[in-house]
Amino acid sequence: MRRPLRPRTAGAYALLGVTAVLIAFPLLLALSYSFMGASEIATFPPPLFPKAPNLDNYAAVLASIPIGRYLLNSFIVSTAVVIGQLLTASFAAYAFAFLVFRGRNLLFFVFLSTLMIPWEATIIPNYMTIRSLGWLDSYQGLAVPFMATAFGTFLLRQAFLQIPRELWDSARIDGASSLRFLRTMVIPLARPALGTVAIYGFLSTYNQYFWPLLITNQTLMRTTQVGIAQLRDEETLRWGLIMAGVIMVAVPTLALLVLGQRQLIRGLTAGAVKG
């Protein structure tokens, strides 16, 4: 038996519903337009829902740009960054959480100081580095610069510090090597934090625009973000087609949001609540 809604609660739901739809409106509209023909989009007043939804725009996107290749490129680069970040950050966080050595605090500060340096302020020399390495138009060029993360190291260090010190002591007494301890004890216990670092690394790499725009020229090396922007320039005013491209590129990140919402929230609030 369900209790009837009290008017106050019903009002709260109505307000929440209207606001949520308003905020998601641009995305919902893009979805709706991706199913409309060009003539329908051009009618006045602007339509909200397609009269005869069809997939023509999606077919047109597939025909006009190699979007499959762009998605593949973005997935390769983002996955490489995630793996790189998980490795470098676990090693560093392990040193900061378990090992005792002189200069540890200074080195931790060196890590944190990278958070104060905007990537855009170093983009000119970084472009030159990648060019002189011959890494323009390459996966290495897109991924390697982002494989270390101070934020991720900080997050993992916090998680590692929660692991009881006794585990570490007994592992040492048993003669387990550091690497073995890291692999068999620390990593399994810190899985949620590793998930946060992974989702963060993936989203921020997948969504990059400036850097891939700068260092890729060949069509086949473009990432999704650069690819759909190009679609806009080449298919001027074919808005249905452009919105279909937008949806195809946004779906993986939205799926990640739904699957990894808890991890994302933990990451976003770590900086604000700590301190």
Next chain:
Amino acid sequence: MRWTARDIRSLGEGLVYLAPSLVLFAVFVFIPLGRTFYLSLFNTRVTGQATTFNGIDHYIGLMTSPTFQSGLVATGLFALYTVPVGIALGLVLAVLLNQRLRGINLFRTMMASTIAISAAVGALIWNLLFNPSLGLLNYVLSLVGIRGPEWLIQPGIAVVAVSVTTIWLTLGTNIIVLLAGLQGIPEEIYEAARLDGARGLRMFSRITVPMVSPSLFFLLVVDTVGVLQVFTQIHLLTRGGPVDATRTLVYSIYLDAFQNFQFGYASAESVVLFVLVLCLTVIQFRFIERRVHYQ
């Protein structure tokens, strides 16, 4: 204090684990930062190599350049239009989402959805919304009797258009951070205030806002630093125009370095960007220190 053999050995072990990160930071963060400073003091070839030393000439050039000055104004306006509105809107929505209701998580996910949306995707969708003939925005405005502007063509309005897009893109982050702040407020404080007769707006301004002020301040700094770094929305919506109205600091760096090939001059602009971000971060650290002392 002297270094013993043990000190050196333990430092050695630590460095082995830190080395992968440290090497990457050196190659892609610290050395490039040094090279940015270095390049800013030189004339450069179109390929980027430094040629002749010219001291602080680029900086003097920046200070006397009308384009750079109007660029700083554009950056300031962009931050001013984006950050306060974005945070205020985020706070109102977070309060709305901070209710104990069945299914509230669905609304939270929907409203926070923009954290997953890339700037390129957001910019392309808003590009359509701003379209003067097809776009819904001006149609909706016309329903309430307002004649919508040519969003991306009028210089004064283009900054607003870029700001609206940016507010939408950052709304998800703002909501999540503020919601976490709200959930950290102890229920007893609200109860005590209720006993004193506080209700509604008064409760909001006297209890909620002060209690959530650390999160508000955190967002103020983080969002401002974020706005200082915006490239994508500007590149896709206005290309820095019309007549340089949205040519912010970062967009100037892009144009001067990668379109005009003046790498030395663009490096001087990069140094200015670095200093601005550094100042904001230092302010945040000092504030946090003070807060910790008060507790």
